[in-house]
Amino acid sequence: MKSILLPTDFSENADNAISYAVQLYKDVDCKFYILHTYTPVNISTGSMMDNYSTYAVQDAEKEIAAQKLQKIENRLKTDFKNTKHTFVTIASLNLLTSEMTEVIKNHDIDLVIMGTKGATGAKEIFIGTNTMHAIKKLECPIIAVPSGFKYEKPKDILFPTDYKISKSNLYLSLIKELCKEHTSILHILNIYQNIPLKEKQEQTEAFLDIFFEGNTHLFHTGEGQDIVEAIETFKTKHKVNFLIMIYSNHNFIENLLFKPVVNQMVYHTNIPFLVIPSEE
Structure with missing residues (x-):
C-alpha cells in the first residue's frame, strides 16, 4: 500500500490538488494522510488567565480544523467511492514543513502531493512558497499541482x-510505476548546450534505457538552448502534461526552481510536476 501525504490550507487550490491525487492513484491501494497545520499563537508570559485564553483559542482552532478535514474526507468518499483508498486526517499546531517532516518519518510516506500558488499569486513566481520550502527541506518526492489544473x-x-543522477536513486522506481499505471510515454530530455556528454553521463543514459525497458520511453536532445526555454518549447510541441525533475543543490534544477522568471519570459508552470530528491 502506498502512503501519500496531502497538505491542505482548505483553499480551492489545495482541494484541487487533493482531487488530482486520488484520481492519479485511483487504481492503487493507498492510504492518504490529509494534513492541516495552523500557526502557533505566542504564549503570553502574563497572567494565568491570559495563558488560559491562548490555549482555549488553540483548542478551538484545532476543533475547527478537524471538522474541515472531516468534510474533505467525506467529500472524497462520496465523489470517488474508491475502496482502494483509506484516509487519515491530521490537524497540528506546528509549522507546515516541520509537521510534514514528522508525518513523513512517522508514517513512512512515499509521496507528497500539494497545490502550488505563490503567496501573492504573482505570475513571476515559479512555484508557491510552501512548495519551495517543502522541496528544499523534505527528503521525499513531491508532486506539485498548479492552481486550477483539472x-x-x-x-x-x-x-x-x-x-548527473545517481543510478541507485530508489525514487526512480516511482517514475517507472507512474508510467506503467497510466501507459505513459516518457520523454527523457537532455539539454546539450554544446558540451559533449562525459563517459559517466553516457553510462547513466544507457542505464536509464535499460531501467525503463518496460516503459515506452524516448531520448531527446535540445542543443544550445536555454534550459527553461528548451523545456517550455518541448512541453508545448509534444503536448506534455506531466513534468519530472530530480532536485539537487548541485545541478541545473537548483537555478530553475528558485529563479524568478522575469525579463526573458514568464515561466509559470501549468502542468503537474514531480520533484524527486537526489541521493547525493
Missing part, C-alpha cells in the same frame, strides 16, 4: 536531465 491522464511525461 485531472487528466499523464499521457506524455517529460523528464529533463543532465544525466
